[in-house]
Amino acid sequence: MGTQINGLPTGGSGQQASQKASPKGSQRASQLLSQAQGELQTYQTQYQSGQLEFWATLESAQATTAALSTEMDRVLGNVRRSQQIRAAIGGVIIVAFLILAIFRWVAAKNARLDAEKVLRKGQQKVADRTKGLLVLLEDAEYHSFKSYTGATEQHAQTLLNHITHALTLIGGTEVILTKADQLVHQGRLFNSFFTRNHRRAIALLTDPSMALPLEPDSNIQALLNSRETHINDVWRSHLSSASPVITTPSSNSSSTSSTNSSTTNSFQNILTMMAEYREMAIALLDELIRKDSGIADYFNQIEASTHTAEANAQKLPTFGKTYLPPNDWFTLPAVLGTLVPLIAEARGYLVKGRSIMADDPITAWDHYADGAKRIVDDTTTVVSIGTNARKTLLPILANGDQALHPYSVDTTWAHTHTESLSQQLNQVALEATQAPIAEPLAQLEQEIKALGDRINTIVRQDAERRTVAPVQIQEAETDVATARERLCREIQSLNLFQKGSASGLLRESNRDPSSYIQTAKTQLNQLKPLLDVGDDSLAQSHLDRIKTETQAAHQLVADTQAKLAVYPRVQPELKERILQLHQQRKETYIPILQHIETIYAPEVLQLVAPEVGAGRTIEDNPDLAANLMAKGTDTLKLAVEHMNEAHILMAASELEDVDRLLTSAKAQLEAIATARQILERRQQTALTDYDALYRRHQQTDGQLNNQYVRSPTRQLGTDLQRQLTQALTDIQRRPLHPYQAATRLEQVETLRKQVDQAIATDRQACNTATATLRQAETNIRSAENNIDSAHSRHFRYATVHTSEAQSTLRRAESMANQAKRSLQSQHYETSIDQAKEAIADAHQASREADEAVSRARRAHNAEERRRERARRAAAASSSPSSYSSRSSSSSSRSSRQSSNRSSSRSRRSSSGSRGGSW
Structure with a gap:
């Protein structure tokens, strides 16, 4: 009959859309298309045959068509979004590529500038090093090729080797600089967007670990090809004939090995090695110039010092000869007999050194001049010590003899020690021919001075032995004898010690001054033998002991006199x-x-x-x-x-x-x-404490009258009153016990603080319970308003049922009443729990009222959609012929309109508040 539902896609369009969609979406669209076409054919068959089921088939076809239309819209939308996403991704990739290219170009440019800067610095460093070496070439040319022998020849050869090594390394730097230049300036297209070559060039010139293989032959050849005019033909010839040597400045020249194989080294290490070779060459050249030009003056200075030391040694016997009988102490025969000839005679250091100083100045300087200089210096020191000994020690020894011999004090020890020091000094002088003697000379000089001080000390101690110590002992004996007479008269004047005599005074055990005086006499008798052997340390100890003992005797006398003086006053006072x-x-x-x-x-x-x-x-x-x-x-x-x-x-x-x-x-x-x-x-x-406690108790007792105070707290208050009364009784009870009273007052104060704390706890609990109950009542009133608002809502096709919310509200009201009764009976904690439960029930009632409104709204919307579908079906059945031509498009349109109305209602429903307003 040719009837078609409007909006149903044909097979071609449906297949194209399905192919462009995802596999899952295209499969569902194909299924809906086949289902709709089948239902349409069934509808036409039923309609033509007059079957009443065509209405149900028509409604099913319309619903399938609406679903198919929605699915096709979704599929086509996905296709368009996919195309837009692919286009956006392509644009982003292109932009990202351009940005990346710009970033790489900028980075490569910066790297190139940095590399060129580092390259210029490296070239400048090599140029500076080269100029320095060329200047050194000019200075070293004469001395390096002069006809030297011995150590000087080896010295010049080492200087030559260092310069050669440094010059050879210049060729290596040129190789590395060339490689770096190639990395920076070749491959411009690659270097315009990549930094690898630039970074490698920078690393070659700055990183000590970046090394290149270098051929020693090529290094020398690069140097010989240099356009520097300072490298004259002599040096070019030497470099051409020299074997390529690869070594470090720290290695010994004798250990360097010639090799033609390639080695690896870095630019920075080569620059460091060049600088080290140059510094060592400069030091060698300076030393060679200094010693070659100054050796003659050096020998002349040593010769003059030798003549001076010789003249001073010849004068030694003239010092000290007026103080003692003729002697040879500290005349130092080794100086004139051995040391001076070793330096100045025909086979001495000076003659031998001068004979080779023209051809081998370094050996002449280091071996002969320095050796002679050391011997002359030691000889000068020896002569000075000998001179000082004869000028100072010998007069001290002579004075000691003059001071001590008249009193039979032996000085043999001093003469023996002086002779021994003289011999030791001469022996040490002989050792100067083999090694330096500065340390033993310093020790001998200290011993000579110590001997002089010791002789002077012995002279002083003998004078004290003869003049000071006896006087100290005599004064102590006189003081003790006089004190005994005086104390005897004074003590007998007190009617004491009537049968005693003066000799009985100052005789107490361990307090007798005569024993101290006797000890001092013993020390004095032992003093001279110590002086005979020169034991100044022990002799000084004896002199100090004599002084201490005599002072102790004087102190005992003074103490005894003082105690006796106060006895006549102290004894009666104590009695x-x-x-x-x-x-x-x-x-x-x-x-x-x-x-x-x-x-x-x-x-x-x-x-x-x-x-x-x-x-x-x-x-x-x-x-x-x-x-x-x-x-x-x-x-x-x-x-x-x-x-x-x-x-x-x-x-x-x-x-x-x-x-x-x-x-x-x-x-x-x-x-x-x-x-x-x-x-x-x-x-x-x-x-006083009781009075203060009583006043504090009155304040506490006044708070007990508040209505919120509970029975246990009131009972504590009663106990407090009873104990306070008992405390007053304890304070006043005879016999008095203030310690026990203080303890009882502390106990009562502790109980009073407990009562205050209990009152505060009751007040806090009562306030919390009251506030919680008020909150519950507020929430219950809010829930009542919410339920009333929900109950007043009217929908055309539904009724709001609030019975469940009202039941929950009644439970909340009941719990609030219980909380009120608990509060009145001072069960504060129970009241708080009950009020919190009432608050929770009130919240639950409000939520249930909101849910009742939502259920009614959903039922109303469902009924409205059902009625709309029935109306459209009735309209379609009243004109089936026109429907056959418009059914497809109207079905799709009505489906979309119904969907739009449903979405609009849903949005309006979702925008309503919990209280029931939309």
């Missing part, structure tokens, strides 16, 4: 103090202790004892003081007895002991009075 302490103990301190025992509990006397420095208890203090006073009385009697025996220092020490005992006894008694003051202060402190 009076004992009587006073006995009286104070009986009349003052014992009554104080009895008063304390009456007022305070027995353990209080033990607790206060550490505070006053007493023992176990202050009850022991009177007895302790009595014992100390008894011991002081006995010691005082003993001191009087010792004083009667003229043991003055012993008696004085015992009087000091009595003073310490009485001071301790006084402290024991005063501790009793101090303890009473401490206890009275503690008792008063307890009363």
